[in-house]
Structure formats: structure tokens, C-alpha cells
Amino acid sequence: MHEGKLKNIWGYIGVGLRELFWIVSAGAVIFGGIAGFKYLGENREVVKVEPVSRPITLVKTIDLNPINAPLPIRGEGFVQPFRIASLASQVGGQVVKLHPAITERGIFKIGDVLVRLDDSAERASLTQTIANIEATQARLDLNALLLKRTESLRASGTTSQATLDQVRSQKSELAANLNSLQAAKKSAEVALNRKVVKAPFNGSVLSKSVEIGTVVNGGQSIAEIFTQSRMEINVPVREADAALIPGLFSGAAPVATVSIEFAGKTFLWAANVSRVAPNLDVRTRTLAVTVELNDIAAIGTQQDETLASGAPPAMINSFAKVVIQGIHPDDTFPIPSTALHAGKYLWLFAPSDTNGGVLRVLEAELIHVDGETSYVKIKNLPKKLRLITTALSTAQDGMRLRDVRDDLIDIPTPLEQVADE
Template sequence: MTPTRQRLVQFLFTAAMIAGGAAAFLIITANKPELKRTQPAPPVPMVRVMTVEATDLAIPIGGEGTVQPLREIDLVPQVSGKIVEISPALVDGGRFSKGDLLLRIESEDYELAVTLADARVKDAESNLVFTEEEAAAAVEEWRLLERKDDPPPLVAKIPQLAAARARLAAEKADLKKARLNLARTEVRAPFNGRVSSESVGLGQYVSTGQTLATIFSTNAAEIVVPLEDSALFWFHVPGFTPGDGPGAPVRITARIAGRDLTWAGRVVRAEGKMDPRTRLINVVVRVDNPYQRKPPLAAGLFVTVDIEGQRLTDAVAIPSAALRENRTVWVVGDDGVLSFRSVDVARVMPNQAIIKGGLLSGERVVTSPLRSVTDGMKVRVSAGGRPS
């Protein structure tokens, strides 16, 4: 085969292959099924829920405050002199009982004053007896003169008797004062308490009215708790809110000596006026015998206060995050449909909301957030959405 003929055969073979491929492509394209456009199904969001339980609930009112002694006074002497005795309890933090001797002032000068005052009383008594005898003798002489009228006051020595009686009364008063000053050389505790601070030493000369120590009573302690005006609707404050009887019970919690402890107390009053800066009302809680156990509810301790408010029937507690705008909650039905539900809110706290109407036991409330939510949308419940 000549070269020209050979090139012609190759050309024809190549052209036939190209034509066959084109024919096959046209046949496949003609038989290809037409693709239809479809809208993908929207994703169903997943939520966490809690199953609510309606029950009787006491509205909790929380606050904080600092423990203060019910009574705190400065210990001052009523007489002056040198300190000759000091109780071992008269130190910072010392403990004492009512009537205990705290310190003694040198009493010799005051004992002498009592002796002198007693002598003056006896002299005044003697003078009064002598004047009474003189007056009786003068009246008798007047009658011996056969006078029918009463003797004049000067004859009867009435002014002298009055002066003698007044002198005796004054001397007795001086004696009483001298004895009182002698008793005051012993400074005793006016109540059960502890020493807050002291500044006195043995042999020190003290003056009347000089502060020697600061002491406070341990019979009771008080805690001033600032609260919003609306919070007082839920519990009784004697003398401030309507009603009679004792104030609301209180639970006090504090951490001291490395442990969390609780004490029972009661609301006793509110302070006289609202704080003009914070617009809060200071409610006073009292705890009896704060030093009865160890460690004690010590003065100056910062504590958490939980006041027991009114009790609501068929109320529901939910996380505050589950309460949405306009006082609504999201409820998920058995069919997985989320619906908006308006509820009657009793009180909202930082971590909890109390619902007094609008929810029934067994209903599921959404507790997790959603970026986009509509009433009636479908949702999936997370496996972790167990009842709380």
C-alpha cells in the first residue's frame, strides 16, 4: 500500500470514530431523565425542657446584711479614782455575765464620805429631837398662861422645827449619795455580753464619764437587710405592713470557721425611713442567743438572709431564664409543637421565677434559648430535658 493510500485509510478511520462518539452522546442526552428542583425541609431545632410540678410554695425573699449587737454601750465610771482591780474578762473578746464585777475603783475616800455623812445624819436627828422638845415646852408654857388661842408660830418654834426636819432630810440625802458613790466604785456588767474594745489598766486614774471599754450584749443580735419596697408585699413586718402578730420567720446562713452554718431568726421591724440614696427599706431581723453555740453568729459577720414569705397554692417554680418577654413561657406539647403561653408571675428572682397561674403539672417548659422562634413551630426535645 502506497503511503498516500495508507494516510487516507487512517483519516477515514479517525473520522468514523469521531462520528460514532458524537452519535452515542446524542443518544444518551436524548434519553436522560429531566431533573426536578426540590425545596429542602427546614431543620427542626432542639430544645431543653423541664416538666413542671404545681405545688404549695412559700415565696422566698433573699437579702444580705451584717450582724450587729442588739445593745452596744461604752463602759464609763460614775465616780473618779484609781483602778485597783480589773476582771480577767475585761479584754477584747472577753465574755461576762450580767452582774459580774468588771473593775473596782479605790473606795477608801468614799467609805470616809459615808462615815462623815452618817455622823451628820445623827447630828441632824439629835438637833431635831432637841428642837421638838423645845417646841413642846414652849407650847406647854403658853397653855400655863391660860391663853385660849393657839401660840404664834415663833412661840411654837414651827419654823425651827421645819428647818430641823429639812436639815435631817438633806443629811440623809447626802448619806444616800455617799453610799451610792461607794457602790459605784464597783463597775458591774449590766447584761450578758462580750468586750468589743478596752482601754484601761491597773493603777490607772480614771475620771467620771471617761470611756474605759465598749461592751455589747449577747442576748440577741440584729441584721439590717435592705430590700425593695415591692418585696415587703410578700411577708409581714410588725409595725410596717398590715396585720398583727409576729414577723416572718427567717433563715440566716453564713460561713465561719471553715463551715456553712444556719440560724433561725424573725423579722421584728423596719427602720424609720427609706434610704434616700438607694430607695430601699431596711428590714431588721433579730436572732436570739447568737453566741449560744460555737462558732457563734459573731457581730460583724456578713450573712445571707432568706425570709419566708406568703404561701401560694398550685404554684410553679421555673428558672428565671425560662420566663420570656411579656411574661410568657414556651410550652412544648406531646406533638412536639412549641406554643407561647402567658402566665401570672408572682415574683422574679435572679435564678428563679414563681408562677402562680397559667401552668399545669406535667407540662413541659422550654428552658434553653432559641435564636428564632415562632408560635406553633416544631421542635425536638433534648434527651437531657428531664424534669427538674
């Protein structure tokens, strides 16, 4: 029993020694950390605060110049004649004569006989009808003499009333026959006139479908004709662009320019807006504006572009580019479309007295977009500001900038370098 108590005492002593060991170890670690922290604090290197030198961003700029001409409203379309029609006869028959304009694709005037069909039967019918009219008229004249004589005899009692009535009945019958023959004459004249096809307007021949000797039916196409002296282009225009054309809906004739490329050369025509469609296109929501060439013979060129064949006419189905003159607003500037940010902000370079300049963010009103060029309205634009065309990742009003063209250095040419050597 005494030995068991000794074992318990030694057990307690062992546990106490282990606890004491861990306590001493923890204290040593804490003491070492504190001592190390003090040592590092006493021997630390002092860092001096120095201002950070930030690089100044280089930008490209262009000058802002107000427009000195009307806004260009551009469109495209194909040249078409003012009128184009299929020439045909109301009746059938054999073609016996064609106008030279049809055979040679030439020019004709209104009222010219373009096609003549065989009219021998109609002429014979008309001649027969005229002969019948003359015969009936002769009988009617004879009846008038007989009636006058019969009336005299009746007055003297020499002839009967029945004889007088018979003569009067013959007169009425002959008068009715004469009216019928005169109506038949008019019908024969109409039938004869329908054997002739006349030009409904001044123009030229686009194509022909028959030759002399061809038998055609009524309504069959003989040739296709058009107004050569009047050409036009239907141009689709957006609503926003149409609102910039002065007098478009009030009957005015806005000025336009038409350009057509032919054989690599560009030819120009003066034109005017002739009419505007009363409806919007269902799919594109654009307005059809018709531009008519003022004088198809008055052809201009870009620079001195000529062809050995001579200037071409405004040919049907030619692809044309049209520029309609819009309004001429004040305080409006053309800029690259990429220089307009968020649809209304411009980045401007304001030069300073020292080297470089600063960024100024200015609000502008978008007036018109013409391809890669936008027209914006800027009220009270300060002088000497330049438009920044460089893309900036972070644009802040007042940030320091440098213009590339202000830093340009004259580089000597090879000849100058040789002279210096």
C-alpha cells in the same frame, strides 16, 4: 455650474446610502434577537416543582413542676448584737476593781458590779455626815427636854417669855440643820454609788480600755459590752420582695434561716423577723428588715460539716445570708430566668403523636425573681408540656421541633463493647 449640481446629487446619494446601512443593521439585530429568543424558548429545560424539606430545630427542655415550699426572699447582712454600749462611769477616779467578765471577756448578768473606783473620800464624807446627823439629833433631843421644862416654868411664872422664845428658836435651828445634814447624806450616798459601775443588761464584754490602777475621767470609756445572747442582722429588702412576706407589716414574725460560712464550712441558725424600719433608704429605695436569731446556741450545719474546734458562735460582723419565707402561691413554677421572654412569655414544647412536637407560646405572670431563677404563675397549664430552654432565633407558635432528650441513644459502655466482641 453643471459640475456643482452633480456634486450635490452625489452628496445626497451618499447620505442616503449611510442611512440605509444603519436601518438594515438595526433590522438585522432585531431579527436576530427575536430568532434567538424563539430558539431558547423552544429548547429550554423544564424545571420540575418539588417541595422544600425544611430541617426540624432541636431544642432542650425541662419539666415544669410547681413549687412545694414558700417563696425564698433572700438578703445579706452582717451580724450585730441587739445592744452594744460603751461602759463608763459618771464620775472620775482610780480603778480599784474590775469584774472577771471584763478582764477575761466573759459573761455578766444585769446588776453585777463591773467596775469599782476608789471611794475612800466619798466614804469619809458620808461617815462625817452621818456623825453630824447623830450629833444634831442628840442636840435636838436635848432641846426638846429643855423646851418642855421651860414651858412648865413659864406657866408657873418662874421664867420669862424671852427665855421660852430662845429655846423654841434653838429647836427650829436644830431641825433645819438636821434636814440639811440628811440631804447631805443623800448626796454623799449618791457620790458613793457613782463610784460603782453596774451592768445595765445581761451580756458579755467585747473589749476593755483600762486596767486596775488607771485613773479615769467621768464619761471616759472603760469597756464595750453587748448582748451576747441576742444577735440580729439588718437585711435590705426590695419593695416587691417585702410585699411577698406574709404579716410583715402587721406585727407577725415571719420565719427565716441564717447561714454563715466559717473556715469553709456553712452553719445555720433559725431566726424570725423582729422588726421593720419605718422608712425606705434614700439611695437604694430598699426596706431594712431586722432578723433576730432565735437561739445562738442552736447551730445547724449543711450535711455533716464539723470542725475540731467545735461549732463557732454567731460572731459580730460575720457576713450572713438570710432567707425569709415568703408566700406559698398556687400554680407557681420555678424556671430559669433566661427562659422567660419579654417578661411574660414562655416557650413550651408540646409532644405530638408523630416524631417530635410543636412550639406553644404561653403567657405567664412573673411573681418573684431569685437570682437566676424566676417564679411564674401559669393558670390551667396543659399536661405534658415541657419548658424550652434553648434560644430560638425566630419562635412561631406551631413550628415543628424536636426534643434532644427524645433523640438520645443508649451508647454502650466499654465493658459492653468488649462483651459484644
